[in-house]
Amino acid sequence: MDSPLRTLTMLASILFLLVRPATAHVAAWHKSMWCLNGTTPGVDNPNNREPGTPLYNLMYEDWWFHHINKCDEFPPAEGDFLDLPANGHFTIEHATDRAFTSLSYDGGMAGVYIDGKDHLDGLDGEGECIKVPNIHAQNESMAAGTAFAISYESELSKVNTDNLVVFTVLYNTPWRRLATYEVPNLPACPEEGCICAWGWIAEGCGQPNMYMLGFRCRVTGEPGHLPLAAPQSPLYCTDDKAASESALRKNPRCVKGAKKFLSWQQKSGNTVPENEWANKHTALLQFPGYNARMGFRNGA
Ligand SMILES: *[C@@H]1O[C@H](CO)[C@@H](O)[C@H](O)[C@H]1NC(C)=O
Ligand SMILES: *[C@@H]1O[C@H](CO)[C@@H](O)[C@H](O)[C@H]1NC(C)=O
Secondary structure (H helix, E strand, O other): OOHHHHHHHHHHHHHHHHHOOOOOOOEEEOOOEOOOOOOOOOOOOOOOOHHHOOEOOOOHHHHHHHHHHOHHHOOOOOOOOEEEEOOOEEEEEEEOOHHHOOOOHHHOOOOOEOOOOOOOOOOOOOOOOOOOOOOOOOOHHHOOOEEEEEEOOOOHHHOOOOOOEEEEEEOOOOOEOEEEEEOOOOEOOOOOOEEEEEEEOOOOOOOOOEEEEEEEEEEEOOOEOOOOOOOEOOOOOOOOOOOOHHHHHHOOOOOOOOEEOOOOOOOOOOOOOOOHHHHHOOOHHHOOOOOHHHOOOOEO
């Protein structure tokens, strides 16, 4: 686009964003995602917020891959994959709106943080939950962690909680826009690719909801040969969300190895079991994030 036209388009969208109510939550953005253009057939919405709406108190069939607003019915374009280099890393963008990513306005409205701003003095709620942007944390150390899971099925309809395995966790996210995840020695995907899912459960600061989104992904580089083990339901196992790797290994309550995608506070399909041990601990502990509390270590 020519710059005068681009500037006009951007000004119009800034106005549009300013008058919208601040109900934004966070999504992970990449061209390989479901629901990239929004949920209106034939419309490409550069200010799309549909993928980031929270999931709460829903039946499995409604929260699974964000069916509640039909995100799961808008696949990525043919040939758009999230490339996962075996033993390498990949980067996605966390943002409250597609406008604030490189996928809209040639990245002209993207900033350091999830709301298109740079927050040069940092982002800190000084003990209180930060409401603008709605990042569900008081500061970076309270950001609960996000994860990507993979299923070796190529069709979304064949993915279920028993074949979707969490393979990478990034502690203290979502926080900044750019988020880089490590990839373990994953085996190759079928020709048509794998299905990946992004997940996030925040630690309080609002409704105890969760987030799930689909991506078409594939393993690149030199894939491993060992298939992934069947995932187990993760269990709350420590109140130290930054417990060291060796502490997690030694803790008999932590589920070792492949774990399921976290789902909780839904009417059905929860993978986080009600846990008496956890219920005896603090309210905070009961938020089952992608962190040490559920036995997840940072990284691949
Ligand atoms: C999104 O919209 C653009 C522009 O119309 C189009 O080229 C692209 O194929 C659409 N992507 C998907 C996944 O529908
Ligand atoms: C982050 O916020 C939490 C909760 O308010 C607080 O306990 C902690 O001290 C804060 N950490 C930093 C580094 O400010």
